[in-house]
Amino acid sequence: MADKKTMRTNSKTENKRAALTLMELLVVILIVAILAAATVPILRGKINSAKWAEANSAAGMIRSAVKVYYAEKGIAITGSLGDVSVLNALAIGAGDLTGTYFVASDYTIDSINTDGVATITVTGSLPKAPTGSKTLLPNGDWE
Helix, strand or coil, X not given: CCCHXXXXXXXXXXXHHHCCCHHHHHHHHHHHHHHHHHHHHHHHHHHHHXXXXXXXXXXXXXXXXXXXXXXXXXXXXXXXXXXXXXXXXXXXXXXXXXXXXXCHHHEEEEEECCCCCEXXXXXXXXXXXXXXXXXXXXXXXXX
């Protein structure tokens, strides 16, 4: 039978091996911090893209309304959608363009090509809106 001193030494050694050392714990924390630092910019970019998706949806609706107006009347309509006469001509309510990040006055119809397809510029004015402005080109790309 082993003596008590040997038994105590073996149990201490087993306990030390079961626990993380301070250095191992610091390495794990460092790895987690590096991964978090790399992830934050990626997530911010996705959030900004999601905000612009609201503008893209509304601009598509405006583009469709402009195309219908051009087909029916044969004339182009341009201007800010903050102007009630433009909204009325396109049969769009200001509430139809009010979202979380953009309102009707944030949308401007810059020009209309010969096919009745509008170029629309969007600039966010609400506090949570993404910064800058984007233009929906006739080919459907954002600039």
